[in-house]
Ligand SMILES: Nc1ncnc2c1ncn2[C@@H]1O[C@H](COP(=O)(O)OP(=O)(O)OP(=O)(O)O)[C@@H](O)[C@H]1O
């Protein structure tokens with residue numbers, strides 16, 4: 001229950017819904033008791049009237065008595081009908097307040113979790129898989145909603161019903177009350193028991209459902225690979241296996257669910273039998289009227305649902321608490337990429353790495369060791385090196401997706417950790433190595449994160465990334481919708497949309513992480529040449545495998561296993577035999593042999 005305390009702030013926020021809801025429940029329950037009393041009166045009236053009816057055989061009075069009797073029964077009928085309608089009305093209002101409150105809280109909680117997710121650092125996303133993140137915001141929140149809505153509603157209902165009905169029953173007859181209530185605790189307990197089994201099995205089903213959908217999703221998005229490798233049969237087989245697991249679990253659940261109603265019905269039946277039996281003894285002994293038996297049967301029926309719900313509520317609360325615990329675990333995850341000083345200043349674009357080392361916290365891999373270099377605003381730097389040498393890690397550190405383990409990154413002579421993070425990031429145009437496009441139009445992908453960008457700026461960015469010709473060929477031009485993750489574009493086109501997205505922001509610092517790997521050298525050169533124009537007053541970090549991209553930069557760093565092995569200008573580096581020179585010779589030869597490489 002302590003975990004659920006997190007919800008209290010919301011209950012407080014919507015306290016009027018809760019208060020009104022409680023009032024409606026009490027009123028609805030009062031109207032529930034009225035018919036029971038009226039039924040007793042009618043029974044007693046019928047019995048009383050019939051016993052004296054025959055005394056007046058042949059008298060005028062018999063007719064009068066009969067009329068009076070019919071009228072009274074009619075009045076009773078109307079009272080029962082009106083109370084039922086009023087009870088229904090108040091039950092409607094009760095749902096309209098409490099269930100509505102639960103939906104409002106669900107909405108708030110989802111927003112809270114999502115907003116919190118957005119603040120968390122990249123390392124958090126590496127640790128937790130997407131399925132888990134999604135489950136907490138959907139499954140777990142809906143379980144918590146069950147607590148706020150139905151559990152609280154039926155909980156209040158149960159309490160008020162007990163407070164109203166049970167004392168009333170005792171006031172009529174203690175013995176009959178005790179007997180008719182005997183089966184109810186059993187009912188409550190067995191519902192709790194059965195419901196726990198149902199919950200456990202439902203969870204298993206959910207698990208296998210999510211396994212099934214992950215499988216299907218992967219099979220569909222990887223359909224190219226599956227077809228190319230002729231693995232369809234194999235996948236059919238695997239799907240059948242996962243599907244079979246789902247079927248088996250569903251049938252197991254169906255079995256327990258089928259026990260549910262017979263159990264309730266059996267125990268209620270038992271209660272009714274006891275009421276009739278003990279009641280009849282009371283009638284024979286002259287302590288009770290037949291009306292009392294009818295009345296008690298109604299009470300027992302009225303109490304059945306709340307008592308049943310007691311078991312149900314308990315298990316809802318249990319699983320809500322478990323869900324909230326999981327949610328709290330994520331909500332308490334802190335963003336460790338924060339800035340204490342939070343200095344917001346105009347970014348000019350000087351970058352300095354001072355003895356920076358970096359170890360990836362999750363894998364323990366030392367990606368960078370003792371890296372020092374600096375780039376002045378407006379200059380360009382190329383980072384070149386073998387795969388896994390730490391190039392992308394440098395880009396990550398400049399964007400402050402991670403903080404260095406040792407050493408310091410500075411922007412404009414101020415520690416990156418003292419800058420306001422969003423301000424720095426707003427001034428960086430980052431083209432990540434693995435392109436990610438959203439399933440929106442090309443235009444939306446390019447203007448992404450930049451509100452209303454003028455068509456002029458978009459066209460300029462498109463031209464600089466050498467996309468104009470490609471886009472003109474699409475019938476819908478810039479409005480062409482990209483499939484999921486930009487599936488409708490070629491690899492090189494995707495990379496160039498990603499470049500356009502970075503330059504449309506007109507950033508002070510431009511980071512191009514291997515962003516031209518999927519285009520041929522000719523296109524690469526034409527893009528880089530046109531980009532020279534926009535690189536003029538921006539600091540540019542070009543990460544690449546290719547010497548051809550690196551040679552454009554004012555300064556080149558050669559990385560190997562996280563260390564800088566060479567640095568200098570292109571001319572300096574090829575003037576002596578070294579890693580860069582070797583790489584240059586190799587790549588230039590290859591290019592000469594095959595100009596399309
Ligand atoms: N998110 C991560 N978590 C843990 N280790 C990582 C992560 N990203 C990279 N690494 C490790 O850090 C090292 C440097 O990786 P990095 O991505 O910087 O290389 P790179 O030079 O960009 O390589 P490539 O040219 O293939 O893109 C590698 O050994 C890699 O295994």
Ligand SMILES: [Mg+2]
Pocket residue numbers: 391392393433513514
């Ligand atoms: Mg990389």
